[in-house]
Amino acid sequence: MLAGLLRTGVGGRQLIQGWRRGVSMSGALRCEATDGEEEEGQARKQIDPAKDRTRVIPVETSLKYMQSEAYQTAYGDDPVWKKYKRNFKGQFPPKKTRKLCIRAGVLSTGNPCPVCRDEYLVLDPRNTALLKQFISPHNNGILPTSITNLCRKRHRELEVAVQQARDIGLLTYDVPFRRYNYQDYYPLASSSSSSSTTASATSSSSACLRPPLPLLVRNVKMARNTTTTTTTTTTNNNNNNVHDQNINKTSLRLNTRGSH
Amino acid sequence: MEAVRVAAAAGLRLAWTAATSPAVRVASAPRLARACSTIPSRYDERDPAPLFFDSKVQEILKRVTGRNYDKIFRRRYDEKKLNPPKYEFLTEEELGELKEEMEKKAETLLQMPPVVKQREPIQVVLSRDPALTGFDTCRYVFTDITYGVPDRRLILVRDTDGTLRQASWEERDRMNQIYNPQSGRKIRPHRVFEEENLKNVLDREEYEFVLDLACAQFEPDDPEYQQVTGRVYETLEARRCYQALHSTRHYGPLCFYLAWNKKIDNLLTTLIQLELLSEGADIVRLYYLVHPDSKSAGHHMDLSLPLETIKMYMEQDSLQRAKLQLAIQAYQEIVQQRHHHQEDVKAAHGL
Numbered sequence: 080m081l082a083g084l085l086r087t088g089v090g091g092r093q094l095i096q097g098w099r100r101g102v103s104m105s106g107a108l109r110c111e112a113t114d115g116e117e118e119e120g121q122a123r124k125q126i127d128p129a130k131d132r133t134r135v136i137p138v139e140t141s142l143k144y145m146q147s148e149a150y151q152t153a154y155g156d157d158p159v160w161k162k163y164k165r166n167f168k169g170q171f172p173p174k175k176t177r178k179l180c181i182r183a184g185v186l187s188t189g190n191p192c193p194v195c196r197d198e199y200l201v202l203d204p205r206n207t208a209l210l211k212q213f214i215s216p217h218n219n220g221i222l223p224t225s226i227t228n229l230c231r232k233r234h235r236e237l238e239v240a241v242q243q244a245r246d247i248g249l250l251t252y253d254v255p256f257r258r259y260n261y262q263d264y265y266p267l268a269s270s271s272s273s274s275s276t277t278a279s280a281t282s283s284s285s286a287c288l289r290p291p292l293p294l295l296v297r298n299v300k301m302a303r304n305t306t307t308t309t310t311t312t313t314t315n316n317n318n319n320n321v322h323d324q325n326i327n328k329t330s331l332r333l334n335t336r337g338s339h
Numbered sequence: 340m341e342a343v344r345v346a347a348a349a350g351l352r353l354a355w356t357a358a359t360s361p362a363v364r365v366a367s368a369p370r371l372a373r374a375c376s377t378i379p380s381r382y383d384e385r386d387p388a389p390l391f392f393d394s395k396v397q398e399i400l401k402r403v404t405g406r407n408y409d410k411i412f413r414r415r416y417d418e419k420k421l422n423p424p425k426y427e428f429l430t431e432e433e434l435g436e437l438k439e440e441m442e443k444k445a446e447t448l449l450q451m452p453p454v455v456k457q458r459e460p461i462q463v464v465l466s467r468d469p470a471l472t473g474f475d476t477c478r479y480v481f482t483d484i485t486y487g488v489p490d491r492r493l494i495l496v497r498d499t500d501g502t503l504r505q506a507s508w509e510e511r512d513r514m515n516q517i518y519n520p521q522s523g524r525k526i527r528p529h530r531v532f533e534e535e536n537l538k539n540v541l542d543r544e545e546y547e548f549v550l551d552l553a554c555a556q557f558e559p560d561d562p563e564y565q566q567v568t569g570r571v572y573e574t575l576e577a578r579r580c581y582q583a584l585h586s587t588r589h590y591g592p593l594c595f596y597l598a599w600n601k602k603i604d605n606l607l608t609t610l611i612q613l614e615l616l617s618e619g620a621d622i623v624r625l626y627y628l629v630h631p632d633s634k635s636a637g638h639h640m641d642l643s644l645p646l647e648t649i650k651m652y653m654e655q656d657s658l659q660r661a662k663l664q665l666a667i668q669a670y671q672e673i674v675q676q677r678h679h680h681q682e683d684v685k686a687a688h689g690l
Contacts, residue, residue: 217421218416218419218421220418246530247529248530248536248537248539248545248548248549251540252417252548254417254523254548254555255522255555257551257554258450259453261453264388265388265389265391265453267392268392
């Protein structure tokens, strides 16, 4: 570009003088007229239609495509990443895949990743048929890029789409097991039916069943079966009493101020 | 600020967060009565807890939930690292010990989520300070994050009109999840619980998934939890596929819900068709425990004749007598035919 500027004459001289002065001539930088005919050709240059990715494909089209014959001939029953081979120097692939395949709406690599190369593969929460191909059948986790060879941008898109699909319920998974302490919900529950969590009142997983202080119901008799349960309930009571007293004090103080 | 001074005096370490107006709970779609499913009922009048935690009821519910160890110990798809299987040589005694251990582990995995009454909204106001109106554009939420305090911690809200009140249940759940996160729970509940998405999931028959998610996300006394679980139970009732929850922790609460709402007829029919008569008798016994004022509750029940128990229920209290009667008749015919067949085989062998 600099060579082009130098060759043009007036604009180029101004640019060089600008450099000597230490000031960049903004006109030279942004003016199309001074850039010359070859830039004009590049600006209006046709993008290779095979590499054009400016058109946004809606999800519904992608869903239809997944069921179409075209998809079947292209991929068969394999996942879309199965037959893709990544290019790299040496024996071992770099740990990270490329950052992105599409720049400014145009494919900018010779061997784009499995999702970028096929414009009709849209990573969307509704496109579960495509998302499931990137999820491990053994433990339901998202397959790493070392296996799928997606570019990093598409991999992030995939993670987002899978998370959204799981939020909506289109993809299911096994939820972590929730253990209950029956004593929290019904103090008279027998200790044999309660779960044997050894944690005391400090257990962060204990429930928020009883109303918050100071609405604590006091006339419920606590279970008196095992020592562990009694200690938990007593510590609970101690905490409650301290808090209750403090709250009572503060509420009194507030009331007196309010009455002035 | 008065609230801060008050807090300091109380000796509590509070963290105050400027909270914007509470997360708009997605308005649940109006619960329309559809032809195929009824509106789920919540436990909002009578308290089911004393009955549910009664030892007799617990015993029945545990017995009725099957022990299909293949289902209980199935592989969990929870993104955890997979380990290769272990093969060990064991003596008979060691094998017996291991079996007992596994039975105990199965019991813990089959722990039933509690069935309790719906909680009352919190409406406790600590002080009204109209002088503070408009002190800020958002309300402040004060949460006690002292280490060791359980989720029943103190959470107060100062509204923009100056009212200092205790936080509502939704605000409490949100704050507890922010400062004391539990696994499987989100600050904003999953969108699965919205009507449209829930319907989609239930159409795909992922009942256990929804129920597990509800257990992880909500407390058992949350109206939202009871709404979701009620909806799932009603769908199962409408489709008669109770066995989807067999050998899971949700089967007990399902049976309790049906007994509570007097809807055990279809369940009994299904059990008779599957020839699980003792389970049917257990369900009838559960019904009598939950509704002691029913007509045949006082009659003596012979534990060794489950069919008689079911017949007694059918004659006195059943709401869908015809279907149940048909099922019992069909079962009796099948039993007779089987008996005749065996007799014929014996005769043919000359025994």
